[in-house]
Amino acid sequence: NAGVTQTPKFQVLKTGQSMTLQCAQDMNHNSMYWYRQDPGMGLRLIYYSASEGTTDKGEVPNGYNVSRLNKREFSLRLESAAPSQTSVYFCASSWLETGFYEQYFGPGTRLTVT
Amino acid sequence: DQQVKQNSPSLSVQEGRISILNCDYTNSMFDYFLWYKKYPAEGPTFLISISSIKDKNEDGRFTVFLNKSAKHLSLHIVPSQPGDSAVYFCAASPTGANSKLTFGKGITLSVRP
Numbered sequence: 044n045a046g047v048t049q050t051p052k053f054q055v056l057k058t059g060q061s062m063t064l065q066c067a068q069d070m071n072h073n074s075m076y077w078y079r080q081d082p083g084m085g086l087r088l089i090y091y092s093a094s095e096g097t098t099d100k101g102e103v104p105n106g107y108n109v110s111r112l113n114k115r116e117f118s119l120r121l122e123s124a125a126p127s128q129t130s131v132y133f134c135a136s137s138w139l140e141t142g143f144y145e146q147y148f149g150p151g152t153r154l155t156v157t
Numbered sequence: 158d159q160q161v162k163q164n165s166p167s168l169s170v171q172e173g174r175i176s177i178l179n180c181d182y183t184n185s186m187f188d189y190f191l192w193y194k195k196y197p198a199e200g201p202t203f204l205i206s207i208s209s210i211k212d213k214n215e216d217g218r219f220t221v222f223l224n225k226s227a228k229h230l231s232l233h234i235v236p237s238q239p240g241d242s243a244v245y246f247c248a249a250s251p252t253g254a255n256s257k258l259t260f261g262k263g264i265t266l267s268v269r270p
Binding site: 047076083084085086087088091101133135145146147148149150151 | 161163166191193198199200201202203206246248257258260261262263
């Protein structure tokens, strides 16, 4: 039981390049989330998927797209990376999309855009 | 507009003493509160939670207190241990569907041996 896994762990991109961050969970959770963490900013929600087949914007969605590939997998795509997207990205999952249900986080992807 | 505020960015405590981490919120619709702990290069992990129908929840060395009228909660760690050194995030959510968590900026706790 691996919990929430993310790939890659580290990535360096040049401005304008694209990439996809992968996330998978093996806990049979319905809801999945993408957050970014910047120094002094806490965790900010980028996109979430309340259930398979649905996605919705969070607090900071601009410059990102997501795909809920199936119940297990939720990917985050940067179509044209910008230096402002340099951050640590965390994927999380929970049984349901309400605050009552604990979110389990992956180890993070540290992304640098030059 | 920051709805969950952790105004002290850091706290240093002697091993064995009590650590008190504070959190304030502004949204009166919040009624479920959680604390997450994060070590460097790892994802946050759930620590303890409290519902607005309670004013205290305890789990071993960790106790969370909620003062709804003041829109304030605090996490007490007694006794503090060096392994507790981490960043602690306060998070809050309203009830109901699509109730996403709102996180504070975090507090870095250092427990000195």
